[in-house]
Amino acid sequence: FADAGLDDSAFLDVVARIEGRYEMRFRDEWLRGIQTCGDLVDCIARHMVDAGDPDTSVDPLPTGGETAVRPRMTPPPAGTDPFPEIGALEARLRGLEQAGLTNPFLRANERVRGRTARIGGRDVISFTSFDYLGLTGHPDVTRAAKAAIDRFGCSASASRMVGGNNTLLDDLDRELASFLGTERATVFPCGYGTNASVFNHLFGAEDLILYDELAHNSIVQGAVASKAGKRSFRHNDHDQLDGLLRDLRPKYRRVVVAIEGVYSMDGDFPDLPRFIEVKRRHDAMLYVDEAHSIGTMGPEGRGICDHFGVDPAEGDLWMGTISKALGAGGGYLAGSERLIRYLGYTTPAFVFSTACSPPNVAAALEGLKVIQREPYRVTRLRERSELFLKLAADCDLDTGSSADTPVIPVIVGGSNRAILVSQLLLERGINAQPILYPAVRESAARVRFFLTAEHTEDQIVRTVEALSEVVPMATRAIG
DSSP states (O other): OGGGTOOHHHHHHHHHHHHHHHTOOOOHHHHTTOOSHHHHHHHHHHHSSOTTSTTSOOOOOOOTTOOOOOOOOOOOOTTOOSOHHHHHHHHHHHHHHHTTOOOOTTOOOSEEETTEEEETTEEEEEOOOOOTTSOTTOHHHHHHHHHHHHHHOSOOOSOGGGTTOOHHHHHHHHHHHHHHTOSEEEEESOHHHHHHHHHHHHOOTTOEEEEETTOOHHHHHHHHHSSSEEEEEOTTOHHHHHHHHHHHGGGOSOEEEEEESSOTTTOOOOOHHHHHHHHHHTTOEEEEEOTTTTTTSSTTSOOHHHHHTOOGGGSSEEEEESSSTTSSOOEEEEEOHHHHHHHHHHOHHHHSSOOOOHHHHHHHHHHHHHHHHOTHHHHHHHHHHHHHHHHHHHTTOOOTTOOSSSEEEEEOSSHHHHHHHHHHHHHTTEEOEEEOTTTSOGGGOEEEEEOOTTOOHHHHHHHHHHHHHHHHHHHHHOO
């Protein structure tokens, strides 16, 4: 590829575009050794069809009590690092130091008050928090959490199935269902684990999982863990999804389409009514991850259904977290009475994990009440997000497809450039994290901003002014 003028970054962009075109994901080991276009074509031909596809020829499983024999592997030479991945990470961190860049990750907050955090003994404006509505420090929310500790202690100390359930959790189940407009909801210990567990649990070898190519890692890992077939489709492309379902639906018992209410890298969202049309047409299930849309979308902050005026009964599974706009920690599933009751009795992440802690549950429960009691928070969040986008556009900053959400990327093109922008912002009293390859394409590396209802207009103006200064500086420093 060097002969074609492609450096490593350009090659990875090509790979990312091919992933979208062929509904596949390249594993790192597949890319090693690819030197020519022919090598890449051969790789696509070998791996384009998932092993779960009924049309794929796979080796039969042993029968009659036979034991599967794995091919004999040659052990690595003595002294070889058994985990070269660790060495690769260490080399990348050394590369940052050699480039004069500071590692931007794992910065420790010494204190957080509203949208100001103290880092390294210095107060900075923080754009790194999911606390969209400012509920984590709301006096009613913190008071409820403290009261729950006095009543139940700091931990549930068991899974909900076997002694960890309490009246607060039951109340939160009911309040979530009412807030979302579903028949039933069940609180899980964490959002990531909910996605990672439910796909593997609910869908098997006769099923197919179709997910947006920009779906959260928890959805992808849940699909990978499942014995079901799995394929990605182009981001927010309901037309391509329609074509895939037209070709593939007859081959499977059940097909589920997994999308998100708001995508946390780009700050955009799907055309939910169109996806519902497609899922209806092909008798598929629709699974929507509302981690970043609950509390942020719709006139009342009730999520993407509220935004579009859609009845939640039109979907099948509504997943979300209570760790973002609700100001606590945990996840949930919502939907029909029968399906959610079944998942609450059987999903491994629910059955085998310690339940959400009482203070988290009480905080989320009170947070739901605050959203309804103080609707101005949702309105102010939208106004602050619109202000940031308008000012960024006035300064010719690239915010991609972000619109009508509090997730706003500033795309700078290049991981080292994004790190430098983040570093220069921190020097100016602004904390915003860079998002690097492979989380996004190398050419789409960015600094990501989470807006909240507690950010002031002055803080937003100051931040965009700083961006208009440091982005060109980083571009000149790292071409």
